[in-house]
Amino acid sequence: MGIQITPSILTADFAALGAEIARIPGADWVHVDVMDNHFVPNLTFGPTMVEALARSSERPVDAHLMITDADRHAPAYVEAGAGSVTFHVEATAAPVRLAREIRAKGARASMALKPATPIEPYEDLLGELDMVLIMTVEPGFGGQSFLDLCLPKIRAARALLDKHGLEAWLQVDGGISLATIERCAEAGADVFVAGSAVFSADDPDAMVASLRQQAER
Ligand code: DX5
Ligand code: ZN
Numbered sequence: 001m002g003i004q005i006t007p008s009i010l011t012a013d014f015a016a017l018g019a020e021i022a023r024i025p026g027a028d029w030v031h032v033d034v035m036d037n038h039f040v041p042n043l044t045f046g047p048t049m050v051e052a053l054a055r056s057s058e059r060p061v062d063a064h065l066m067i068t069d070a071d072r073h074a075p076a077y078v079e080a081g082a083g084s085v086t087f088h089v090e091a092t093a094a095p096v097r098l099a100r101e102i103r104a105k106g107a108r109a110s111m112a113l114k115p116a117t118p119i120e121p122y123e124d125l126l127g128e129l130d131m132v133l134i135m136t137v138e139p140g141f142g143g144q145s146f147l148d149l150c151l152p153k154i155r156a157a158r159a160l161l162d163k164h165g166l167e168a169w170l171q172v173d174g175g176i177s178l179a180t181i182e183r184c185a186e187a188g189a190d191v192f193v194a195g196s197a198v199f200s201a202d203d204p205d206a207m208v209a210s211l212r213q214q215a216e217r
Helices: 014-022 047-056 070-079 095-104 120-128 148-163 181-187 204-216
Strands: 004-007 030-035 061-066 084-088 108-113 131-135 169-173 191-194
Touching: 004 030, 004 204, 014 047, 030 047, 047 061, 047 070, 061 070, 070 084, 070 095, 084 095, 084 131, 095 108, 095 120, 108 120, 108 169, 120 148, 131 148, 148 169, 148 181, 181 191, 181 204, 191 204
Parallel strands: 004 191, 030 061, 061 084, 084 108, 108 131, 131 169, 169 191
Antiparallel strands: none
16 A cells, blocks of 8 residues: 555644645545543544535545543544544453444444553554554644654564554554655554644645655665
8 A cells, every 4th residue: 555644634724724735735634633531631523523524635544543432432533534543442342343344334443552551461452453543642642742662562563463464554644744754654554644744834735745755765
């Protein structure tokens, strides 16, 4: 599949989301950060908003659910039209069942790990996933600094996927910019979420292209 760039609309203008998404035609996906004020101390969108974005955007929606009780709530985001649904392993009681349910309903199933959550305990369930998301900041807010301490986990996840011959994508999210994307690509990531780097740029679509170029080096 190669390198994919997935701008996060978390730092876009919420009053003009359609217009903001129209500014990034070169993006592969639109990353939508769903926050519930419980799993993270911030509140954003629900399934109704995801449904509207999925309907209006030409790019598929990559829904990142930072919500507790993912088992109960994640299926609604598939029904809302997200092409990929990421739940946090810290927020599910049954990751295998949930991944299977997301796939059965027709979306790509993805599992996210916060910075302090190791990948090794989940080696045996990687085959159930279409993507693994290694968070490179503590989830909750855009514009935070990239955590270098997450790089070994990106390498470990890449090694485990390769060891089992899996084609799941490896996504990174948090503090991704022209200054940090190369380190993540070198460690084995292939899907890059970037929020503030893209939406604070004068030309967001040119930034998407630059990030892609930097990751492909
Ligand atoms: C953080 C979110 C990210 C966020 C990234 O909890 O999951 O998707 O929007 O923003 P930047 O790229 O600014 O770190
Ligand atoms: Zn995110």
